[in-house]
Amino acid sequence: MNMIKKFSDLFMRYKPYVVLTLAPLLFVLLFGGAMSPVYNTDLPVMVYDMDASPASRQVVEQLERYPYLDLRETALSLDEVEQQFLYGNIIGAIIIPEGFGDDLHAKRGADLLVMLDSCNFMNMTSVMTATSTVGGTLNAALRLQLLEAGGQQPGVAMDNVTTLSVVDRGLYNPTYGYIYFLFPVLLAIFVQQSWLAGVSPYLIEKKAELARAPLSAKSFARIAGQMGIFLVFTVIGLMIWSLTLSGLFNYPFKGSAWLILLVHLPFVLAMAGMALVITSIFDDPVHCTQFNMFLTIPTLLSCGYAWPVYLMPEPFRAVITHIWPLYYYANPMRDIILKGCGVEQVMPYAAGCLKFAAFWLPAGIIAYAWKVRKLRRLAEV
């Protein structure tokens, strides 16, 4: 029992450092592990073959051969298909209408209906890609047959079928992996939230102490020094998470670590301002933590990473870049980590963040000092 107490005391003493470095590591491991398979496989899809002709069975066979589709048993009615969609058991359905085979033979163009559950974009896109690949293969083979039957040489027919050839290149994320897309902003969020979680209770505790004890320059200097130590720990934390990502999940970091530091330091300064403002409002560390935790997802969704800045309404864009600094950190993190951008592209963000910090850090200090004064006055009363 004594040992547990000792361990518990030790943990509580070093908790801010654990929060700044190791707690987000758990998230890196969890999210990295969950999203490590880049391709979306085993997509549950149902087939409703209303035609049941040799041609329609050939289509079903092609679909069965496609590696990413998990073809469920054939439906017996459209109502059954709809119910499966509503229960969430399938994300796509392929309906082969009656007369499909006849239309194909008569060269009238046979329709193949693909129903997609577009509630989840990623599922919808995966099923769409799969069915369009199968459809494209079928069409190419059939066109080839038609051209050859029309008297074209096989080589010429093949050239005609494949003549408009398009090569797609997904720059910076060639496999279109969600893990690659998401982690730059996750790292930024980990820095933001671990900073707030580690620093806020400390600032609240110090605020209460300053309200009780005689004020001195030394006590303020001590707080500034401690904040500096916390800053160093955010850098250590970021290094640990990045190395884990890279080592364990082969996550490619294309840009320079120095550039990351160039945007990291102004961001932490800006966040110091935000932490001071927040802790000047809250006196109870529990309530402050509750508020801080609430910020995770809204700040992530409004920083211009998931929903690009150019799509935001102008007033919203102006507001988010002035009231929260994540925009200046998450976006250059993507530019550095995924795109391998250079200093000329990162500099405007770093400068913007410094400007942000130049306003909010003094504002935070003033708010914090004002609150200390207010608490002192209340204590005197």
Place this chain on the structure above:
Amino acid sequence: MDFYRFKRRHPQLVMVLLLYVAVPLAMGLALGYEMHGDAPTEIPTVIVDADNSEFSREFISQVDKTTTFNVTSRAESAAAAEQLIQSGQAMAGVIIPQDFAKDMKNGSSPDMLILYDASQLVTLSAAKPAMTEIMMTMNGAYLQQIFAGKLGVMPAELAGNVLPVNVVYRNLYNPVKSFRYYLLPGMLLAVLQVGIVMLGAERGFDNKKERKFSVHLLNLVLWGLLGMLGVMVCLGVQFAFGLPYRGTVAGGMLLLFAYSLVITTMGYIVGLLVPDKLFAVQLSSLLVLPTSVLAGYSYPLTAMPHGFQMLAKILPYAYMGPDLRALCLKPMQLKHVLPHLGILLLMAAVLLALLGVVLLLKRKLQRPAAEEAAA
């Protein structure tokens, strides 16, 4: 009386109002306003037209005509186009090489290069299907020329020859492919669940000394109800921005209540067990924070490794997040939510049983200590 004094006197009331009313309202308004454009349009696109033929001009005009793309710049080479994409001035690029149309007519299958900024998944998800559609239209037009010109196929039969199998897509439930509909319902729930679990932990910590199970249960039901109302407020704002709600209202409320009860109870148990209040609140939030990703709301479960798919089965969010979105977008009836409602109620029952065990153990541990103290 100023707000500060009111806050000092009624900290809990202020926090409840802040976490269940003010923050959800502000957040709902902000995010709803931010994404009210729904789907990415006018994606800045760079063009390299080294061919400068009738075909290439027609292709570029097709690209520019769609609402998805906006041809904002032209470049001399693929490398220059890539540079524009890297600097963020463009998010897609079309590179048509020299003599493209001529080579196509000669049947030598030249390659057209389409570049996407794949670090921007939202624009990518709109750009790729739109470009595929344009390519298919252009390809169809070209093949029509081949079939009509070289093989003499009659106009009535052209369509059937060019496109023997016509794959028709129907996007159910979210036909406008709204990113907001896809993301916001579950994300707002993910935010609110953090508040619900933390307030649960705070309640649990404050009620540590309470011995009666019925008092704990009453607390949980009450806070569960409040949590449910918080989510409803948050979603209610989205309805003002046009988010539909097509499913069963009663089913949705039942599901939300069961979910809120489960999350509150999780936090409550953590609050009862952990000796430090702040740590209890932080720990409880860590229990639910990653679940919106791990439960397959945005990144599909089918894509995750088997172990993570198994883990998702015990995450309450897996039975509420995707269902909340489905309730908004699909005409779901009560019978469609019953399976997940059953699982959530089962989870609530298990957690309540666990709470009972925790209370019993605490009582047993406290008794000898009290006797010792009395002696």
